[in-house]
Amino acid sequence: MATSIVDDVLWENFHTVVNMTSRELRDWLAVQGAGEETEELPDQAGPHLGHRVLEILGKRRSDLNPDDVDVMRRVVDKVASQRRDDLEPTAGDDRWRRRLMNIGHDPLKPPRD
Template identity: 65%
Template sequence: MPSLDDELWNEFHRVVNMTSRELDEWLRTDGAGPETEALPDQAGRELGRQVLAVLRKRRVDLDNDDERVMRKVVDRVHAERRDDLEPTQGQAAWRHKLMSLGHDPLKPVRS
């Protein structure tokens, strides 16, 4: 893949303000039910698992599918949030949906 554009790389890492460990733990928590718990590689929403995979890769190892995931996440977070991404309290379901994308609205974004 040709090198990923700096703007997308930087914006993805700005809006995804959870570490890979935090996201992994959240996806496992979100995927756990009262009776069962999903396998670690199947926990959480598919897009969240894709974000986790991107976070675990080096930039030079990203492919076109990873770039599409990054663009989708940036677009979705911006659609749900203001551009400044200041920490914001909201409904639990809204926060959990964003956390499944790697963005915790209560956490400051990385500069």
């Protein structure tokens, strides 16, 4: 049995703050990459950090590497710094919501039970 380099707390926190499914995040990043002047390739649209979150969502816990763990910590810290602890749905500035959604957190979605 392979062991994981991700502790239980980080694993749970990451999957709590990343409340968008991989499909929702992929679709969101594709929409975000579309602009009036240019349209990026769907697989390349959106910020790098969002794509890293997608990669992590597609991996088994035992397959994560130290870079993945760093990304998970960054995402958890970023969401925690911009949200209340209870993660209850919160409306806010559109740019704020877009920044959070770029890393897989929709502030209008209710927290998972």
